Structures are given as C-alpha cells and as structure tokens.
Amino acid sequence: MLYRSTLRSKPHPAHRFSRLALCLQLGCTGLVALPLGYTNTAQAEIAPQSSAALIQFNIPTGPLAEVINRFAADADIFISGRGDLTQGKQSPGLQGQYSVDQGLQQILDGSGIHSVRSGNTVTLKDDEVMTLNPLQVGGKAIAVIGTREHGYTAPESVSATRSYVPLVDIPRSVQVISQQFIQDVNIDRLEDALMYIPGVERANDLGQLEHSVIIRGFSSDGMTFRNGKRQRYGGQIDMSTVERMEVLKGPASVQFGVNSPGGIVNVITKKPLEEAxxxxxxxxxxxxxxxxxxxxxxxxxxxxxxxxxxxxxxxxxxxxxxxxxxxxxxxxxxxxxxxxxxxxxxxxxxxxxxxxxxxxxxxxxxxxxxxxxxxxxxxxxxxxxxxxxxxxxxxxxxxxxxxxxxxxxxxxxxxxxxxxxxxxxxxxxxxxxxxxxxxxxxxxxxxxxxxxxxxxxxxxxxxxxxxxxxxxxxxxxxxxxxxxxxxxxxxxxxxxxxxxxxxxxxxxxxxxxxxxxxxxxxxxxxxxxxxxxxxxxxxxxxxxxxxxxxxxxxxxxxxxxxxxxxxxxxxxxxxxxxxxxxxxxxxxxxxxxxxxxxxxxxxxxxxxxxxxxxxxxxxxxxxxxxxxxxxxxxxxxxxxxxxxxxxxxxxxxxxxxxxxxxxxxxxxxxxxxxxxxxxxxxxxxxxxxxxxxxxxxxxxxxxxxxxxxxxxxxxxxxxxxxxxxxxxxxxxxxxxxxxxxxxxxxxxxxxxxxxxxxxxxxxxxxxxxxxxxxxxxxxxxxxxxxxxxxxxxxxxxxxxxxxxxxxxxxxxxxxxxx
CATH class of the missing domain: 2.40.170.20 (TonB-dependent receptor, beta-barrel domain)
Known part of the structure; x- marks a missing residue:
C-alpha cells in the first residue's frame, strides 16, 4: 500500500514509498529492478536459499545501497524497499562465510533498517516506531503507520496540539525522548530520562515512590500524563511499557486542562505491531x-x-x-x-x-x-x-x-x-x-x-x-x-x-x-x-x-x-x-x-x-x-x-x-x-x-x-x-x-x-x-x-x-x- 502523511495535504517525502526497486531508485547497476511488490515467474520458481546455508562473501566497504545490491547478487535473492532508506548511508561491507540471514543482520546493523524475508524475497523496512496516529487524515484508507523515529531524533509530537504535527512546525518548545535513547541510557525510571531535557530538574519523589520534577522553575507534581490522560495517583510508570516520552514546556492548559505553568510530561506507551x-x-x-x-x-x-x-x-x-x-x-x-x-x-x-x-x-x-x-x-x-x-x-x-x-x-x-x-x-x-x-x-x-x-x-x-x-x-x-x-x-x-x-x-x-x-x-x-x-x-x-x-x-x-x-x-x-x-x-x-x-x-x-x-x-x-x-x-x-x-x-x-x-x-x-x-x-x-x-x-x-x-x-x-x-x-x-x-x-x-x-x-x-x-x-x-x-x-x-x-x-x- 502507498501511504501519505497523516498530517497534511502535501505528502511528506520521507513517508512516500518508491515505485521502483531500491537499486533503480539509486541508479545502481548489476541487478534488474522490479516494481515493489512484483515478483516475476522465473524468480518465483527458484528454490529459496536455505537460511542456514553458508555463503562466502567478499563485499568491500561502500555505500549501503551498493553493498545491498552486491549481497543480493551473491546470495541469489531479490531485495526491495523504499529508495530513501539507504540515502547517505555507508556500510563496512561483508567478509567471510555467513548464512543469508546472518549476512543481512551484519550489513544492516546500526543502519536503522530491518529486513523481512519470505523465501527468496527480502523487503527492507525502516525501524519505525508505532505510536498513536494509526489512522490517515486526508486519505480514505486506514493505515497502521507511525512516526519516522530513528535513533535519538523523533520528528513528530502529539502533546502540543493533541494531534500529530512535525516538531519543526510547532511554535512551542517540545522535546521527545526516543525508545533508542531509553535503551542506550539504561533508563529504568522516568526522572532519569528527564534529566537530559533542558529546564527539567529533580524534586523529592519520596525515594522513588512517585514522579516529581521541576520544569522551568515550577513544581510539576501531578503533571505526568499517559497517552494524554493524567496520572492522578502516585506510583511509578513501568518503563518497560514506554515507547517514548514527550515534554511540553510552559503552560499546557489548552491541551490538558488544569496544569502547572512549567509544563507537562506525556508518556506514550508501546502498541501492538503486525510484524512478530x-x-x-x-x-x-x-x-x-x-x-x-x-x-x-x-x-x-x-x-x-x-x-x-x-x-x-x-x-x-x-x-x-x-x-x-x-x-x-x-x-x-x-x-x-x-x-x-x-x-x-x-x-x-x-x-x-x-x-x-x-x-x-x-x-x-x-x-x-x-x-x-x-x-x-x-x-x-x-x-x-x-x-x-x-x-x-x-x-x-x-x-x-x-x-x-x-x-x-x-x-x-x-x-x-x-x-x-x-x-x-x-x-x-x-x-x-x-x-x-x-x-x-x-x-x-x-x-x-x-x-x-x-x-x-x-x-x-x-x-x-x-x-x-x-x-x-x-x-x-x-x-x-x-x-x-x-x-x-x-x-x-x-x-x-x-x-x-x-x-x-x-x-x-x-x-x-x-x-x-x-x-x-x-x-x-x-x-x-x-x-x-x-x-x-x-x-x-x-x-x-x-x-x-x-x-x-x-x-x-x-x-x-x-x-x-x-x-x-x-x-x-x-x-x-x-x-x-x-x-x-x-x-x-x-x-x-x-x-x-x-x-x-x-x-x-x-x-x-x-x-x-x-x-x-x-x-x-x-x-x-x-x-x-x-x-x-x-x-x-x-x-x-x-x-x-x-x-x-x-x-x-x-x-x-x-x-x-x-x-x-x-x-x-x-x-x-x-x-x-x-x-x-x-x-x-x-x-x-x-x-x-x-x-x-x-x-x-x-x-x-x-x-x-x-x-x-x-x-x-x-x-x-x-x-x-x-x-x-x-x-x-x-x-x-x-x-x-x-x-x-x-x-x-x-x-x-x-x-x-x-x-x-x-x-x-x-x-x-x-x-x-x-x-x-x-x-x-x-x-x-x-x-x-x-x-x-x-x-x-x-x-x-x-x-x-x-x-x-x-x-x-x-x-x-x-
């Protein structure tokens, strides 16, 4: 399915899917480019490579797109995906004996891309984070999609307007703490993550019994939200359930009613995904x-x-x-x-x-x-x-x-x-x-x-x-x-x-x-x-x-x-x-x-x-x-x-x-x-x-x-x-x-x-x-x-x-x- 942005009439280029295979989008050579989702008859008749069979690879360092195409040729498989996935990305190549799955893991490690394999066909996907915008505004079909959160950058927020709008389009100060950051810093308490947000400081939380912070000099007790709903009572939010955190600085009564003028913290929890x-x-x-x-x-x-x-x-x-x-x-x-x-x-x-x-x-x-x-x-x-x-x-x-x-x-x-x-x-x-x-x-x-x-x-x-x-x-x-x-x-x-x-x-x-x-x-x-x-x-x-x-x-x-x-x-x-x-x-x-x-x-x-x-x-x-x-x-x-x-x-x-x-x-x-x-x-x-x-x-x-x-x-x-x-x-x-x-x-x-x-x-x-x-x-x-x-x-x-x-x-x- 082709998706458009959930946010506005003009499609965001980052959310478009290329109609051509990855190699054609990037002007690569050596492989026949097919439309995404299309498999020719000859290819379908080829016996799938065994996941465990070892193949000798000798692929030098280079642009990720070229490495992927060389890998596909050596492994005799078909790889497709959005053209923008590999733009500006490099790969260390691949040297030695690997199975197809092991090789894919190595060349895609750290790239923000994961692969989904079905027989001889591999589809590349962005490491998207599923959040609260599962329906399409401005398009009839519903698509379960998410924000393009990658690494420590998260370009969209729901807290400032109660709907998803790009951070760069919001005339307010909003910071987002991504899932990748939560994992890398080894966050097990909400306050530990917030200490990396400018203007947020600790307050007495009764020995970690409840959440308590100071935002822009004002106590923000009781100003923690879960999926836009106020956390009314004490107790810790279990960080294993958290996908990301959004901090809206300054008065937020238009969005959430009664609030401290310092700001609020809105925790977005993990949602079910289609991919296992x-x-x-x-x-x-x-x-x-x-x-x-x-x-x-x-x-x-x-x-x-x-x-x-x-x-x-x-x-x-x-x-x-x-x-x-x-x-x-x-x-x-x-x-x-x-x-x-x-x-x-x-x-x-x-x-x-x-x-x-x-x-x-x-x-x-x-x-x-x-x-x-x-x-x-x-x-x-x-x-x-x-x-x-x-x-x-x-x-x-x-x-x-x-x-x-x-x-x-x-x-x-x-x-x-x-x-x-x-x-x-x-x-x-x-x-x-x-x-x-x-x-x-x-x-x-x-x-x-x-x-x-x-x-x-x-x-x-x-x-x-x-x-x-x-x-x-x-x-x-x-x-x-x-x-x-x-x-x-x-x-x-x-x-x-x-x-x-x-x-x-x-x-x-x-x-x-x-x-x-x-x-x-x-x-x-x-x-x-x-x-x-x-x-x-x-x-x-x-x-x-x-x-x-x-x-x-x-x-x-x-x-x-x-x-x-x-x-x-x-x-x-x-x-x-x-x-x-x-x-x-x-x-x-x-x-x-x-x-x-x-x-x-x-x-x-x-x-x-x-x-x-x-x-x-x-x-x-x-x-x-x-x-x-x-x-x-x-x-x-x-x-x-x-x-x-x-x-x-x-x-x-x-x-x-x-x-x-x-x-x-x-x-x-x-x-x-x-x-x-x-x-x-x-x-x-x-x-x-x-x-x-x-x-x-x-x-x-x-x-x-x-x-x-x-x-x-x-x-x-x-x-x-x-x-x-x-x-x-x-x-x-x-x-x-x-x-x-x-x-x-x-x-x-x-x-x-x-x-x-x-x-x-x-x-x-x-x-x-x-x-x-x-x-x-x-x-x-x-x-x-x-x-x-x-x-x-x-x-x-x-x-x-x-x-x-x-x-x-x-x-x-x-x-x-x-």
Missing amino acids: QRSVKVRLDEYGKRELLADITGATNSTGNVMYRLIASSEDSETHRDFAQVKSSTIAPSLRLLISEDTLLDVEYQYQHSERPINQGLPQENFKSFNQIPKNLASANFGERGDVGEYTNKLFDITLQHQLNDNLRAELSYVYVKQDLSTRSTSGWPYYPVDTLEDGGYAAGSLVRETFGYPEKESKSHQMSALLHADIDIGSTNHLITVGIDYSSAEATGKFGWAETHDNTLSFPVFNIFNPIYGQYAGDIEVQSIEDYKTKESGIFINETAYLSDDLIVNLGVRYDRIDEQATEIYPDGSDPYYADDDESDTSWNAGVLYKIIPELSLYSSYSTSFEPNYARPGVEANKNEKGKQWELGIKGDVNGELLYSVVYYDLEKTNVAKTLPDNTTRLVGEQTSKGVEIDISYDLADEWKLLASYAYTKARYSKDPDLEGNKVPGVSPHAAALFVSYSLRNSIPGLSVLGGIKYKGKAPFNDANDFDTKAFTTIDFAMKYRLALPGDDALTIQAGVKNVTDEEGIWTDSWSVNYSNPRTVYVNAGYEF
Missing part, C-alpha cells in the same frame, strides 16, 4: 538489582488486522540505600483490531503491583551553611525498617478511531484506573546539624522523627475524551484542526494517622543519623482522620495549525474548563469534621506563529496560559485560580532528518499564589517568575554517531511575596547541561557500540530564604553494548556500564528537603530477541 517480535531481558547491578522483562508482539492472523502485545516485568531488588528493597511486577496485555479500512480499536489492560521504600530526605530546617550538610550519606536511611509504599494499580484503556471521510477522523477514548495503596513513612523535623547540648538542646546529627501514613487508601478515576481531527484545504492554505471534549471524575478515600513508639506513645523520639538506632516506632498506625476527596473536571477545546504558505504556520487554541472538588475529613476523636466544596472554571488560550526562513531554519513566537485551582481552605481570601502565562521566542530546525535543534527564550509568570501569613490567614499575594534560555540538540550521523545535548539557563524568582520577594526559588540551578553520545564501531567491530553521558547541575539556592547555595556537581556514565546477530532473526544484546563513574556525591534540594544523588553503580543487561 519477541524479546526477553535481564537487568542486574552491583547493589542487588534483579529484574526480568519480556515483550511479545505480532499478528494473530494472516491478514494482519488483529495484533497483540504482551509486556511483563518482575523485579526483586536490593538498592544502594540501607534495608531498602524494591519488589514490583507488571503485566500489560494489549490488542489492536483493524475492524475495517475505516475503523481501528485499541484495547489495553495493565496490572501493576509494587512495594517501594519511602525516603523523605533530611529537612532543610537549621542549616546555616553548605558545610553543615552531612556528607557521604547516599546509602543512609533516615527512616525505619518497614517504611514502604505498597500499591496495586489496575488500568483499562480503550480507544476507538474511525475515518469519517477523506478529511475527518473521530476518536473516542476511555481510561479507568483503580489503585489500592498503603504507606508507612518515618521522617524528621527539625534536624540539628550542630551540637546545642550546652544550651539544653540536641547533639549534632539529631533528627526529631515521626511515623505516619495511610494504612489503607483506595482511589478510582474515569477519564473520557471525544476528539474530531480535520485536515482541510481552503484555497492554497491547509488547516489541521482538532476539536475535543474531555471529562474526568476521581475519588480517593483513605485513613491517615501516626504510629506509636516502642513505649506505646505518640511522642517524637530523637534519632541521630551518625549513630542510628532503629526500631523506635514499632506500633501500628493509629488512624487520626478518615478522608474522602472527589474531583470532577470537564473541558472543551479547539486547536488549529494553519499552513498559510510553505513558510508561514500559525497555531491557535482555546479551552474552557470547569472543576468541582469536594473534600471531607472526619476525625475519630470527635473533633468537628472538615468539609469543603469548591466549584471553579477558567478559560485558557494559546497563539503562536512560525516562519521558515529556510527549510532547515525556522523562527517562532508564542503566548500561552494555564491555571490551577486554589481549592477551598479555611481563611482563604478571594479564592481565585493560580494563573500562568508565558511568552516564548525561539529558533528550531530539522536538517535532513539527522539533526533536530532548538534555541528558546521564555518569560514565564505565575500569579495568585496562596501564602499563609503570620496572622494565620491565607492570602493570594504570591507571584513567581522564571526567565531563561534553553538549547536542545539531537543528532544522528550516518548511523554511527548519535548525540543528544542540552543546556538551560534558568532565572527563577519569587517576584511578589511578603517575606521572600526577590529571592531565588530553591533547588533551581541557574545553569544545567547534559550530553549523551553513542558511537557504533560497525566499520571495525560490527555490533559493538560505545556509550557515554555527562550531566552537570550548577549551584542552586538551598532554601526559600537563600541562606546559601548548594555546590555544583557533575555525573558521568559510561557503557558498552554488543549486539550479536544469530541465525534467523535472532540476536543477543549485552550492555555493561557504570553510572556515576567518579562516584560524585551530588547534594540537591527542593523547597523542603536535602537529597543525595545515587552512588557509582556497575550494571549489566542481557537481552535476547527471537
């Missing part, structure tokens, strides 16, 4: 990590209209922190049904059970200088044995897409999530860094602690969306329009309380981090409150990307949201219960214009807004929503699909920030601003070099506050940078790659008062990966490396805690594809 693929993987490290992963996908029938995928993972690991174990298991089956050429149905279920240690870090209170912060405590546990968050998540996700006509596509989706959670956490406040015993105080290192948590908590959420995508030509202009309605309801009920100490009291005993004595909190958690929170959100929006000419693109969007929250807290001790009922609404909008100076260089500017409700609480004056607004100016470009880059300046402001004043009233007097410059580069060169580089300058301030006006936001580094490089030694040692990364976090304000700064630190990662092609399509991949090679101890803070970076860690992964 099976893999298993083992991950180990020196501290006792033990994780097993499996991923199986393919078609259930010969027509390929019913596809399945099964992803499973199991972990039972020790960690670098004292008596902190991780136990987790995930099973995620999914089904994709091409009901007709106009209708596609995706169904997914995910079960996840996890037990993760909770670590609150050290409280910031009482530190007067950086030298007072205790060092070499990355492995220390300031809590108690049994400080664990245990949760079970059950998710059901269904999406139906239907092509109404050549220009309209409808999409309906529904996600249900149920979580059962229990937590037990011991944290301290305050901490005493210096000895005050002479004044009747505490010894240095003393931490006054308490144990608290939810013995039980149940949460449920329903999220639904109805979208209509249009691709319309008006005169010489092209318009991509998405109109949508979102609705969600969520309820969380739980029991919260504190634990008794070993002497059966609710006192707060002192714990010394230099001479720890554990077991002070031995009792069960005594319930202090019974909570019930209900939230309903509904929104309607329209977003348009208008191609006014080949060089001028305009994006406009507007959204209206309504939110209703009800909160109830009942106290078993007979205290008066707490009730709150808050009904808020808001309108958000964005506008942007992009001009292509040359095809590889565009200039853009945009304005966007966001909001977050200041939910009802006692003593709040004029309960208005927190509002965000941003101006953004940048340049971006795509050079031959090999180099994606952007340079961005932004000016971001958040107003109506709630502040508790000395008279115990809460007033909307706060204002926070952030201005900065971000540079992002992803580069794939000749399938040998792959590179991702970033730099961020961030100036985050409390611009209006009764106590903190003019102060810097704690934990936000004015300067941060990251670089990751992969080099394939395919010309000398086929299958071997060398990988290396470096991350720099500059000094940052320690606390709100800006008493002092934390010190800058740099971490370096190094690894080697070897992929051994085996008979058939089988392959064995081994990756071994060291994270934080120099064992740098990075100390970082957010608004309330002191945290330590992970120590040097040696790891090894082994994967088998069959």
Whole structure:
C-alpha cells in the first residue's frame, strides 16, 4: 500500500514509498529492478536459499545501497524497499562465510533498517516506531503507520496540539525522548530520562515512590500524563511499557486542562505491531538489582488486522540505600483490531503491583551553611525498617478511531484506573546539624522523627475524551484542526494517622543519623482522620495549525474548563469534621506563529496560559485560580532528518499564589517568575554517531511575596547541561557500540530564604553494548556500564528537603530477541 502523511495535504517525502526497486531508485547497476511488490515467474520458481546455508562473501566497504545490491547478487535473492532508506548511508561491507540471514543482520546493523524475508524475497523496512496516529487524515484508507523515529531524533509530537504535527512546525518548545535513547541510557525510571531535557530538574519523589520534577522553575507534581490522560495517583510508570516520552514546556492548559505553568510530561506507551517480535531481558547491578522483562508482539492472523502485545516485568531488588528493597511486577496485555479500512480499536489492560521504600530526605530546617550538610550519606536511611509504599494499580484503556471521510477522523477514548495503596513513612523535623547540648538542646546529627501514613487508601478515576481531527484545504492554505471534549471524575478515600513508639506513645523520639538506632516506632498506625476527596473536571477545546504558505504556520487554541472538588475529613476523636466544596472554571488560550526562513531554519513566537485551582481552605481570601502565562521566542530546525535543534527564550509568570501569613490567614499575594534560555540538540550521523545535548539557563524568582520577594526559588540551578553520545564501531567491530553521558547541575539556592547555595556537581556514565546477530532473526544484546563513574556525591534540594544523588553503580543487561 502507498501511504501519505497523516498530517497534511502535501505528502511528506520521507513517508512516500518508491515505485521502483531500491537499486533503480539509486541508479545502481548489476541487478534488474522490479516494481515493489512484483515478483516475476522465473524468480518465483527458484528454490529459496536455505537460511542456514553458508555463503562466502567478499563485499568491500561502500555505500549501503551498493553493498545491498552486491549481497543480493551473491546470495541469489531479490531485495526491495523504499529508495530513501539507504540515502547517505555507508556500510563496512561483508567478509567471510555467513548464512543469508546472518549476512543481512551484519550489513544492516546500526543502519536503522530491518529486513523481512519470505523465501527468496527480502523487503527492507525502516525501524519505525508505532505510536498513536494509526489512522490517515486526508486519505480514505486506514493505515497502521507511525512516526519516522530513528535513533535519538523523533520528528513528530502529539502533546502540543493533541494531534500529530512535525516538531519543526510547532511554535512551542517540545522535546521527545526516543525508545533508542531509553535503551542506550539504561533508563529504568522516568526522572532519569528527564534529566537530559533542558529546564527539567529533580524534586523529592519520596525515594522513588512517585514522579516529581521541576520544569522551568515550577513544581510539576501531578503533571505526568499517559497517552494524554493524567496520572492522578502516585506510583511509578513501568518503563518497560514506554515507547517514548514527550515534554511540553510552559503552560499546557489548552491541551490538558488544569496544569502547572512549567509544563507537562506525556508518556506514550508501546502498541501492538503486525510484524512478530519477541524479546526477553535481564537487568542486574552491583547493589542487588534483579529484574526480568519480556515483550511479545505480532499478528494473530494472516491478514494482519488483529495484533497483540504482551509486556511483563518482575523485579526483586536490593538498592544502594540501607534495608531498602524494591519488589514490583507488571503485566500489560494489549490488542489492536483493524475492524475495517475505516475503523481501528485499541484495547489495553495493565496490572501493576509494587512495594517501594519511602525516603523523605533530611529537612532543610537549621542549616546555616553548605558545610553543615552531612556528607557521604547516599546509602543512609533516615527512616525505619518497614517504611514502604505498597500499591496495586489496575488500568483499562480503550480507544476507538474511525475515518469519517477523506478529511475527518473521530476518536473516542476511555481510561479507568483503580489503585489500592498503603504507606508507612518515618521522617524528621527539625534536624540539628550542630551540637546545642550546652544550651539544653540536641547533639549534632539529631533528627526529631515521626511515623505516619495511610494504612489503607483506595482511589478510582474515569477519564473520557471525544476528539474530531480535520485536515482541510481552503484555497492554497491547509488547516489541521482538532476539536475535543474531555471529562474526568476521581475519588480517593483513605485513613491517615501516626504510629506509636516502642513505649506505646505518640511522642517524637530523637534519632541521630551518625549513630542510628532503629526500631523506635514499632506500633501500628493509629488512624487520626478518615478522608474522602472527589474531583470532577470537564473541558472543551479547539486547536488549529494553519499552513498559510510553505513558510508561514500559525497555531491557535482555546479551552474552557470547569472543576468541582469536594473534600471531607472526619476525625475519630470527635473533633468537628472538615468539609469543603469548591466549584471553579477558567478559560485558557494559546497563539503562536512560525516562519521558515529556510527549510532547515525556522523562527517562532508564542503566548500561552494555564491555571490551577486554589481549592477551598479555611481563611482563604478571594479564592481565585493560580494563573500562568508565558511568552516564548525561539529558533528550531530539522536538517535532513539527522539533526533536530532548538534555541528558546521564555518569560514565564505565575500569579495568585496562596501564602499563609503570620496572622494565620491565607492570602493570594504570591507571584513567581522564571526567565531563561534553553538549547536542545539531537543528532544522528550516518548511523554511527548519535548525540543528544542540552543546556538551560534558568532565572527563577519569587517576584511578589511578603517575606521572600526577590529571592531565588530553591533547588533551581541557574545553569544545567547534559550530553549523551553513542558511537557504533560497525566499520571495525560490527555490533559493538560505545556509550557515554555527562550531566552537570550548577549551584542552586538551598532554601526559600537563600541562606546559601548548594555546590555544583557533575555525573558521568559510561557503557558498552554488543549486539550479536544469530541465525534467523535472532540476536543477543549485552550492555555493561557504570553510572556515576567518579562516584560524585551530588547534594540537591527542593523547597523542603536535602537529597543525595545515587552512588557509582556497575550494571549489566542481557537481552535476547527471537
């Protein structure tokens, strides 16, 4: 089938299939070129080469197209594919005895091309990544296709407009983390990948219990999305289910409703593929990590209209922190049904059970200088044995897409999530860094602690969306329009309380981090409150990307949201219960214009807004929503699909920030601003070099506050940078790659008062990966490396805690594809 772009009326050259065989497209000699999909009678009668039969090859280094044609001649097989697959690519050739399958693996290794063999016919295909755009807009037939993601470059995003638009056509800052990058960096947590995105920094995640980051100086807790649906409850996204990650910087309320002005993270999960693929993987490290992963996908029938995928993972690991174990298991089956050429149905279920240690870090209170912060405590546990968050998540996700006509596509989706959670956490406040015993105080290192948590908590959420995508030509202009309605309801009920100490009291005993004595909190958690929170959100929006000419693109969007929250807290001790009922609404909008100076260089500017409700609480004056607004100016470009880059300046402001004043009233007097410059580069060169580089300058301030006006936001580094490089030694040692990364976090304000700064630190990662092609399509991949090679101890803070970076860690992964 011939496909055209899913995005606009003009076909993208990269998505077209050549009507001629590969050698004719590239002007090669020595083979008769046939139309793709055509097999002549004589060829069909030739007995297929045995997959295991060895053939002597002596093919010199040269352009990949020439090497492929020489291989086809020597192996007496027919090879076809898109003409653009091999453009600009070199091959080390092939020397020695190989079977046909082994030889193909060798000459295509690292090229971004894979082969599908049927007898004497081989079809070359791009290593495309299947994402969420399975239907064609602007063409009647449905085609299960994906974005041309290759290496570290991913040219399209769904997060900025709720429909797939090329990154170079979006007048916003959007970064994409590809599947190849996730594999090369050995990412097992979402935050580890985000540290390579400019303007994103860590926040306290309770010891990896949940996701928490700072984007452009603003906390983005609760701003993680899964396939465009909000992750409402705590817990880790299993990275084995993730295909790619998209980070939309700045206000995103037009796209997703309630949001922090810093930005959002949208995780795109893996979908079933027609081509059969099976893999298993083992991950180990020196501290006792033990994780097993499996991923199986393919078609259930010969027509390929019913596809399945099964992803499973199991972990039972020790960690670098004292008596902190991780136990987790995930099973995620999914089904994709091409009901007709106009209708596609995706169904997914995910079960996840996890037990993760909770670590609150050290409280910031009482530190007067950086030298007072205790060092070499990355492995220390300031809590108690049994400080664990245990949760079970059950998710059901269904999406139906239907092509109404050549220009309209409808999409309906529904996600249900149920979580059962229990937590037990011991944290301290305050901490005493210096000895005050002479004044009747505490010894240095003393931490006054308490144990608290939810013995039980149940949460449920329903999220639904109805979208209509249009691709319309008006005169010489092209318009991509998405109109949508979102609705969600969520309820969380739980029991919260504190634990008794070993002497059966609710006192707060002192714990010394230099001479720890554990077991002070031995009792069960005594319930202090019974909570019930209900939230309903509904929104309607329209977003348009208008191609006014080949060089001028305009994006406009507007959204209206309504939110209703009800909160109830009942106290078993007979205290008066707490009730709150808050009904808020808001309108958000964005506008942007992009001009292509040359095809590889565009200039853009945009304005966007966001909001977050200041939910009802006692003593709040004029309960208005927190509002965000941003101006953004940048340049971006795509050079031959090999180099994606952007340079961005932004000016971001958040107003109506709630502040508790000395008279115990809460007033909307706060204002926070952030201005900065971000540079992002992803580069794939000749399938040998792959590179991702970033730099961020961030100036985050409390611009209006009764106590903190003019102060810097704690934990936000004015300067941060990251670089990751992969080099394939395919010309000398086929299958071997060398990988290396470096991350720099500059000094940052320690606390709100800006008493002092934390010190800058740099971490370096190094690894080697070897992929051994085996008979058939089988392959064995081994990756071994060291994270934080120099064992740098990075100390970082957010608004309330002191945290330590992970120590040097040696790891090894082994994967088998069959």
